[in-house]
Amino acid sequence: MGLPAKRRTKQSKRERAAHFALTAASTTQCPKCKHAILPHRVCQNCGYYRGKDVLHLKERDERAAKRKKRKDKQEADK
Numbered sequence: 001m002g003l004p005a006k007r008r009t010k011q012s013k014r015e016r017a018a019h020f021a022l023t024a025a026s027t028t029q030c031p032k033c034k035h036a037i038l039p040h041r042v043c044q045n046c047g048y049y050r051g052k053d054v055l056h057l058k059e060r061d062e063r064a065a066k067r068k069k070r071k072d073k074q075e076a077d078k
């Protein structure tokens, strides 16, 4: 492993660390459901981006419910 040629002073270490602070992520509001969202990202609450339904969350939920119903019925028939 490489060894540093010179000791880093406390000051130079702290000067470098001055830029390490984290900042809170900026959020905007979803125009459809008013949920807080990250800018330029699909809304995770309603699945819309720029006025278009891109995640089809409603259809997905309906399909999952149908699948669950079918599975429950199969379980009951056993």
Ligand SMILES: [Zn+2]
Binding pocket: 030, 031, 032, 033, 034, 035, 043, 044, 045, 046, 047, 048
């Ligand atoms: Zn939304």
